[in-house]
Amino acid sequence: MSDQQEFNTIEDVKTLVGTYLDFPSEGIVFRDIFPIFRNPSALDCLLNTLVKEALDFAKKASSTKIDVVVGLDARGFLFGPTLALKLNAKFVPVRKAGKLPGVTIKHSYQKEYGSDELEIQADAILKGEKVLIVDDLLATGGTCKAAEALVEKLGATVVLNQFVIELVDLKGRDILSAPIYSAIKY
Known part of the structure:
Protein backbone atom coordinates (compact mmCIF):
# COMPACT_ATOMS: atom_id res chain seq x y z
CA MET A 1 0.00 0.00 0.00
CA SER A 2 1.29 3.44 -0.94
CA ASP A 3 1.74 6.21 1.59
CA GLN A 4 1.16 8.86 -1.09
CA GLN A 5 -1.41 11.55 -0.40
CA GLU A 6 -4.86 11.33 -2.00
CA PHE A 7 -5.72 14.10 -4.45
CA ASN A 8 -9.42 14.81 -4.83
CA THR A 9 -9.52 18.35 -6.26
CA ILE A 10 -7.61 20.39 -8.79
CA GLU A 11 -6.48 22.67 -5.96
CA ASP A 12 -4.88 19.59 -4.35
CA VAL A 13 -3.19 18.74 -7.66
CA LYS A 14 -1.94 22.33 -8.06
CA THR A 15 0.19 21.88 -4.92
CA LEU A 16 2.37 19.45 -6.88
CA VAL A 17 3.22 21.83 -9.74
CA GLY A 18 6.87 22.79 -9.43
CA THR A 19 8.08 26.35 -9.88
CA TYR A 20 11.53 27.12 -11.26
CA LEU A 21 12.73 30.70 -11.55
CA ASP A 22 14.89 31.71 -14.52
CA PHE A 23 14.36 28.44 -16.41
CA PRO A 24 15.03 27.84 -19.25
CA SER A 25 16.30 31.42 -19.40
CA GLU A 26 16.48 34.47 -17.15
CA GLY A 27 13.13 36.09 -16.39
CA ILE A 28 11.07 32.95 -17.07
CA VAL A 29 9.04 31.26 -14.33
CA PHE A 30 8.73 27.62 -15.41
CA ARG A 31 5.75 25.58 -14.15
CA ASP A 32 6.68 21.89 -13.99
CA ILE A 33 3.79 19.41 -14.35
CA PHE A 34 5.93 16.28 -14.07
CA PRO A 35 5.52 15.92 -10.29
CA ILE A 36 1.82 15.24 -10.99
CA PHE A 37 2.86 12.12 -12.91
CA ARG A 38 4.71 10.80 -9.86
CA ASN A 39 1.45 10.54 -7.93
CA PRO A 40 -1.20 8.25 -9.46
CA SER A 41 -3.96 9.85 -7.38
CA ALA A 42 -3.07 13.35 -8.60
CA LEU A 43 -2.82 12.25 -12.23
CA ASP A 44 -6.14 10.44 -11.97
CA CYS A 45 -7.79 13.53 -10.49
CA LEU A 46 -6.38 15.74 -13.25
CA LEU A 47 -7.40 13.40 -16.07
CA ASN A 48 -10.88 12.88 -14.60
CA THR A 49 -11.30 16.65 -14.38
CA LEU A 50 -10.29 17.15 -18.02
CA VAL A 51 -12.65 14.37 -19.16
CA LYS A 52 -15.55 15.72 -17.07
CA GLU A 53 -15.06 19.25 -18.41
CA ALA A 54 -14.95 17.98 -22.00
CA LEU A 55 -18.13 15.93 -21.55
CA ASP A 56 -19.92 18.78 -19.77
CA PHE A 57 -18.89 21.22 -22.49
CA ALA A 58 -20.05 18.92 -25.30
CA LYS A 59 -23.39 18.42 -23.57
CA LYS A 60 -23.94 22.17 -23.02
CA ALA A 61 -22.86 23.03 -26.56
CA SER A 62 -25.20 20.43 -28.07
CA SER A 63 -22.11 18.73 -29.48
CA THR A 64 -23.06 15.34 -28.17
CA LYS A 65 -19.73 13.87 -29.23
CA ILE A 66 -16.13 15.00 -29.54
CA ASP A 67 -14.75 13.02 -32.47
CA VAL A 68 -11.05 13.81 -32.20
CA VAL A 69 -8.58 14.77 -29.48
CA VAL A 70 -5.56 16.61 -30.88
CA GLY A 71 -2.48 16.61 -28.66
CA LEU A 72 0.15 19.29 -29.19
CA ASP A 73 3.82 18.42 -29.41
CA ALA A 74 5.07 17.26 -26.99
CA ARG A 75 3.35 17.44 -23.60
CA GLY A 76 -0.12 17.34 -25.14
CA PHE A 77 0.83 13.76 -26.03
CA LEU A 78 0.85 12.94 -22.31
CA PHE A 79 -2.86 13.76 -21.95
CA GLY A 80 -4.33 13.35 -25.42
CA PRO A 81 -4.43 9.55 -25.78
CA THR A 82 -6.07 9.05 -22.37
CA LEU A 83 -8.62 11.79 -23.03
CA ALA A 84 -9.38 10.27 -26.43
CA LEU A 85 -9.87 6.84 -24.89
CA LYS A 86 -12.19 8.17 -22.17
CA LEU A 87 -14.15 10.27 -24.70
CA ASN A 88 -14.36 7.39 -27.19
CA ALA A 89 -12.61 9.60 -29.74
CA LYS A 90 -9.56 9.19 -31.92
CA PHE A 91 -6.21 10.72 -30.99
CA VAL A 92 -4.24 12.80 -33.50
CA PRO A 93 -0.85 14.39 -32.83
CA VAL A 94 0.17 17.82 -34.09
CA ARG A 95 3.94 17.89 -34.35
CA LYS A 96 6.78 20.17 -35.24
CA VAL A 103 1.29 13.43 -46.56
CA THR A 104 1.05 16.32 -44.12
CA ILE A 105 -0.22 19.86 -44.07
CA LYS A 106 1.77 22.58 -42.39
CA HIS A 107 1.07 25.90 -40.74
CA SER A 108 3.72 28.52 -39.97
CA TYR A 109 3.29 30.91 -37.07
CA GLN A 110 5.18 33.51 -35.07
CA LYS A 111 6.44 32.87 -31.56
CA GLU A 112 7.87 35.31 -29.06
CA TYR A 113 11.38 34.52 -30.26
CA GLY A 114 10.94 33.72 -33.97
CA SER A 115 8.82 31.57 -36.24
CA ASP A 116 7.91 27.90 -36.10
CA GLU A 117 5.93 25.41 -38.13
CA LEU A 118 3.48 22.69 -37.08
CA GLU A 119 2.10 19.83 -39.12
CA ILE A 120 -0.62 17.22 -39.08
CA GLN A 121 -1.18 14.16 -41.26
CA ALA A 122 -3.55 15.17 -44.04
CA ASP A 123 -5.87 12.18 -43.56
CA ALA A 124 -5.98 12.26 -39.75
CA ILE A 125 -9.12 14.34 -39.31
CA LEU A 126 -12.22 14.19 -41.47
CA LYS A 127 -14.27 17.11 -42.71
CA GLY A 128 -17.00 18.00 -40.20
CA GLU A 129 -15.45 16.30 -37.18
CA LYS A 130 -15.54 18.03 -33.79
CA VAL A 131 -12.11 18.45 -32.25
CA LEU A 132 -10.75 19.03 -28.74
CA ILE A 133 -7.16 20.35 -28.60
CA VAL A 134 -5.16 19.57 -25.45
CA ASP A 135 -1.79 20.81 -24.21
CA ASP A 136 -0.04 21.26 -20.91
CA LEU A 137 0.29 25.05 -21.03
CA LEU A 138 -1.48 28.09 -22.43
CA ALA A 139 0.94 31.01 -22.47
CA THR A 140 0.80 33.38 -25.47
CA GLY A 141 -1.45 31.01 -27.45
CA GLY A 142 0.57 30.87 -30.67
CA THR A 143 1.02 27.11 -30.81
CA CYS A 144 -2.64 26.38 -30.11
CA LYS A 145 -3.74 29.03 -32.63
CA ALA A 146 -1.61 27.27 -35.26
CA ALA A 147 -3.21 23.93 -34.33
CA GLU A 148 -6.67 25.49 -34.68
CA ALA A 149 -5.66 26.63 -38.19
CA LEU A 150 -4.51 23.10 -39.13
CA VAL A 151 -7.81 21.60 -37.95
CA GLU A 152 -9.75 24.21 -39.94
CA LYS A 153 -7.65 23.47 -43.07
CA LEU A 154 -8.89 19.87 -42.81
CA GLY A 155 -12.50 21.06 -42.69
CA ALA A 156 -13.10 20.18 -39.05
CA THR A 157 -14.13 22.40 -36.12
CA VAL A 158 -12.27 22.96 -32.86
CA VAL A 159 -15.00 22.93 -30.22
CA LEU A 160 -12.77 23.17 -27.13
CA ASN A 161 -9.16 23.91 -26.17
CA GLN A 162 -8.01 22.34 -22.90
CA PHE A 163 -4.91 23.12 -20.89
CA VAL A 164 -3.52 21.85 -17.62
CA ILE A 165 -2.05 25.28 -16.81
CA GLU A 166 -2.88 28.76 -18.06
CA LEU A 167 -0.58 31.73 -17.49
CA VAL A 168 -3.38 34.29 -17.39
CA ASP A 169 -1.22 37.43 -17.61
CA LEU A 170 0.10 36.37 -21.03
CA LYS A 171 -3.45 36.57 -22.46
CA GLY A 172 -3.11 33.57 -24.79
CA ARG A 173 -6.85 32.94 -24.63
CA ASP A 174 -7.44 36.26 -26.40
CA ILE A 175 -6.12 34.95 -29.72
CA LEU A 176 -7.85 31.55 -29.73
CA SER A 177 -11.10 30.96 -31.59
CA ALA A 178 -12.58 28.05 -29.64
CA PRO A 179 -13.68 28.07 -25.99
CA ILE A 180 -11.01 27.33 -23.38
CA TYR A 181 -10.83 25.26 -20.22
CA SER A 182 -7.74 25.52 -18.01
CA ALA A 183 -7.54 23.27 -14.96
CA ILE A 184 -4.94 25.41 -13.15
CA LYS A 185 -4.41 29.15 -13.52
CA TYR A 186 -1.47 31.31 -12.51
Missing part, protein backbone atom coordinates in the same frame (compact mmCIF):
# COMPACT_ATOMS: atom_id res chain seq x y z
CA ALA A 97 7.55 20.10 -38.97
CA GLY A 98 9.42 17.08 -40.29
CA LYS A 99 8.33 14.66 -37.54
CA LEU A 100 5.31 12.97 -39.16
CA PRO A 101 5.39 10.45 -42.03
CA GLY A 102 3.13 10.50 -45.06
Whole structure:
Protein backbone atom coordinates (compact mmCIF):
# COMPACT_ATOMS: atom_id res chain seq x y z
CA MET A 1 0.00 0.00 0.00
CA SER A 2 1.29 3.44 -0.94
CA ASP A 3 1.74 6.21 1.59
CA GLN A 4 1.16 8.86 -1.09
CA GLN A 5 -1.41 11.55 -0.40
CA GLU A 6 -4.86 11.33 -2.00
CA PHE A 7 -5.72 14.10 -4.45
CA ASN A 8 -9.42 14.81 -4.83
CA THR A 9 -9.52 18.35 -6.26
CA ILE A 10 -7.61 20.39 -8.79
CA GLU A 11 -6.48 22.67 -5.96
CA ASP A 12 -4.88 19.59 -4.35
CA VAL A 13 -3.19 18.74 -7.66
CA LYS A 14 -1.94 22.33 -8.06
CA THR A 15 0.19 21.88 -4.92
CA LEU A 16 2.37 19.45 -6.88
CA VAL A 17 3.22 21.83 -9.74
CA GLY A 18 6.87 22.79 -9.43
CA THR A 19 8.08 26.35 -9.88
CA TYR A 20 11.53 27.12 -11.26
CA LEU A 21 12.73 30.70 -11.55
CA ASP A 22 14.89 31.71 -14.52
CA PHE A 23 14.36 28.44 -16.41
CA PRO A 24 15.03 27.84 -19.25
CA SER A 25 16.30 31.42 -19.40
CA GLU A 26 16.48 34.47 -17.15
CA GLY A 27 13.13 36.09 -16.39
CA ILE A 28 11.07 32.95 -17.07
CA VAL A 29 9.04 31.26 -14.33
CA PHE A 30 8.73 27.62 -15.41
CA ARG A 31 5.75 25.58 -14.15
CA ASP A 32 6.68 21.89 -13.99
CA ILE A 33 3.79 19.41 -14.35
CA PHE A 34 5.93 16.28 -14.07
CA PRO A 35 5.52 15.92 -10.29
CA ILE A 36 1.82 15.24 -10.99
CA PHE A 37 2.86 12.12 -12.91
CA ARG A 38 4.71 10.80 -9.86
CA ASN A 39 1.45 10.54 -7.93
CA PRO A 40 -1.20 8.25 -9.46
CA SER A 41 -3.96 9.85 -7.38
CA ALA A 42 -3.07 13.35 -8.60
CA LEU A 43 -2.82 12.25 -12.23
CA ASP A 44 -6.14 10.44 -11.97
CA CYS A 45 -7.79 13.53 -10.49
CA LEU A 46 -6.38 15.74 -13.25
CA LEU A 47 -7.40 13.40 -16.07
CA ASN A 48 -10.88 12.88 -14.60
CA THR A 49 -11.30 16.65 -14.38
CA LEU A 50 -10.29 17.15 -18.02
CA VAL A 51 -12.65 14.37 -19.16
CA LYS A 52 -15.55 15.72 -17.07
CA GLU A 53 -15.06 19.25 -18.41
CA ALA A 54 -14.95 17.98 -22.00
CA LEU A 55 -18.13 15.93 -21.55
CA ASP A 56 -19.92 18.78 -19.77
CA PHE A 57 -18.89 21.22 -22.49
CA ALA A 58 -20.05 18.92 -25.30
CA LYS A 59 -23.39 18.42 -23.57
CA LYS A 60 -23.94 22.17 -23.02
CA ALA A 61 -22.86 23.03 -26.56
CA SER A 62 -25.20 20.43 -28.07
CA SER A 63 -22.11 18.73 -29.48
CA THR A 64 -23.06 15.34 -28.17
CA LYS A 65 -19.73 13.87 -29.23
CA ILE A 66 -16.13 15.00 -29.54
CA ASP A 67 -14.75 13.02 -32.47
CA VAL A 68 -11.05 13.81 -32.20
CA VAL A 69 -8.58 14.77 -29.48
CA VAL A 70 -5.56 16.61 -30.88
CA GLY A 71 -2.48 16.61 -28.66
CA LEU A 72 0.15 19.29 -29.19
CA ASP A 73 3.82 18.42 -29.41
CA ALA A 74 5.07 17.26 -26.99
CA ARG A 75 3.35 17.44 -23.60
CA GLY A 76 -0.12 17.34 -25.14
CA PHE A 77 0.83 13.76 -26.03
CA LEU A 78 0.85 12.94 -22.31
CA PHE A 79 -2.86 13.76 -21.95
CA GLY A 80 -4.33 13.35 -25.42
CA PRO A 81 -4.43 9.55 -25.78
CA THR A 82 -6.07 9.05 -22.37
CA LEU A 83 -8.62 11.79 -23.03
CA ALA A 84 -9.38 10.27 -26.43
CA LEU A 85 -9.87 6.84 -24.89
CA LYS A 86 -12.19 8.17 -22.17
CA LEU A 87 -14.15 10.27 -24.70
CA ASN A 88 -14.36 7.39 -27.19
CA ALA A 89 -12.61 9.60 -29.74
CA LYS A 90 -9.56 9.19 -31.92
CA PHE A 91 -6.21 10.72 -30.99
CA VAL A 92 -4.24 12.80 -33.50
CA PRO A 93 -0.85 14.39 -32.83
CA VAL A 94 0.17 17.82 -34.09
CA ARG A 95 3.94 17.89 -34.35
CA LYS A 96 6.78 20.17 -35.24
CA ALA A 97 7.55 20.10 -38.97
CA GLY A 98 9.42 17.08 -40.29
CA LYS A 99 8.33 14.66 -37.54
CA LEU A 100 5.31 12.97 -39.16
CA PRO A 101 5.39 10.45 -42.03
CA GLY A 102 3.13 10.50 -45.06
CA VAL A 103 1.29 13.43 -46.56
CA THR A 104 1.05 16.32 -44.12
CA ILE A 105 -0.22 19.86 -44.07
CA LYS A 106 1.77 22.58 -42.39
CA HIS A 107 1.07 25.90 -40.74
CA SER A 108 3.72 28.52 -39.97
CA TYR A 109 3.29 30.91 -37.07
CA GLN A 110 5.18 33.51 -35.07
CA LYS A 111 6.44 32.87 -31.56
CA GLU A 112 7.87 35.31 -29.06
CA TYR A 113 11.38 34.52 -30.26
CA GLY A 114 10.94 33.72 -33.97
CA SER A 115 8.82 31.57 -36.24
CA ASP A 116 7.91 27.90 -36.10
CA GLU A 117 5.93 25.41 -38.13
CA LEU A 118 3.48 22.69 -37.08
CA GLU A 119 2.10 19.83 -39.12
CA ILE A 120 -0.62 17.22 -39.08
CA GLN A 121 -1.18 14.16 -41.26
CA ALA A 122 -3.55 15.17 -44.04
CA ASP A 123 -5.87 12.18 -43.56
CA ALA A 124 -5.98 12.26 -39.75
CA ILE A 125 -9.12 14.34 -39.31
CA LEU A 126 -12.22 14.19 -41.47
CA LYS A 127 -14.27 17.11 -42.71
CA GLY A 128 -17.00 18.00 -40.20
CA GLU A 129 -15.45 16.30 -37.18
CA LYS A 130 -15.54 18.03 -33.79
CA VAL A 131 -12.11 18.45 -32.25
CA LEU A 132 -10.75 19.03 -28.74
CA ILE A 133 -7.16 20.35 -28.60
CA VAL A 134 -5.16 19.57 -25.45
CA ASP A 135 -1.79 20.81 -24.21
CA ASP A 136 -0.04 21.26 -20.91
CA LEU A 137 0.29 25.05 -21.03
CA LEU A 138 -1.48 28.09 -22.43
CA ALA A 139 0.94 31.01 -22.47
CA THR A 140 0.80 33.38 -25.47
CA GLY A 141 -1.45 31.01 -27.45
CA GLY A 142 0.57 30.87 -30.67
CA THR A 143 1.02 27.11 -30.81
CA CYS A 144 -2.64 26.38 -30.11
CA LYS A 145 -3.74 29.03 -32.63
CA ALA A 146 -1.61 27.27 -35.26
CA ALA A 147 -3.21 23.93 -34.33
CA GLU A 148 -6.67 25.49 -34.68
CA ALA A 149 -5.66 26.63 -38.19
CA LEU A 150 -4.51 23.10 -39.13
CA VAL A 151 -7.81 21.60 -37.95
CA GLU A 152 -9.75 24.21 -39.94
CA LYS A 153 -7.65 23.47 -43.07
CA LEU A 154 -8.89 19.87 -42.81
CA GLY A 155 -12.50 21.06 -42.69
CA ALA A 156 -13.10 20.18 -39.05
CA THR A 157 -14.13 22.40 -36.12
CA VAL A 158 -12.27 22.96 -32.86
CA VAL A 159 -15.00 22.93 -30.22
CA LEU A 160 -12.77 23.17 -27.13
CA ASN A 161 -9.16 23.91 -26.17
CA GLN A 162 -8.01 22.34 -22.90
CA PHE A 163 -4.91 23.12 -20.89
CA VAL A 164 -3.52 21.85 -17.62
CA ILE A 165 -2.05 25.28 -16.81
CA GLU A 166 -2.88 28.76 -18.06
CA LEU A 167 -0.58 31.73 -17.49
CA VAL A 168 -3.38 34.29 -17.39
CA ASP A 169 -1.22 37.43 -17.61
CA LEU A 170 0.10 36.37 -21.03
CA LYS A 171 -3.45 36.57 -22.46
CA GLY A 172 -3.11 33.57 -24.79
CA ARG A 173 -6.85 32.94 -24.63
CA ASP A 174 -7.44 36.26 -26.40
CA ILE A 175 -6.12 34.95 -29.72
CA LEU A 176 -7.85 31.55 -29.73
CA SER A 177 -11.10 30.96 -31.59
CA ALA A 178 -12.58 28.05 -29.64
CA PRO A 179 -13.68 28.07 -25.99
CA ILE A 180 -11.01 27.33 -23.38
CA TYR A 181 -10.83 25.26 -20.22
CA SER A 182 -7.74 25.52 -18.01
CA ALA A 183 -7.54 23.27 -14.96
CA ILE A 184 -4.94 25.41 -13.15
CA LYS A 185 -4.41 29.15 -13.52
CA TYR A 186 -1.47 31.31 -12.51
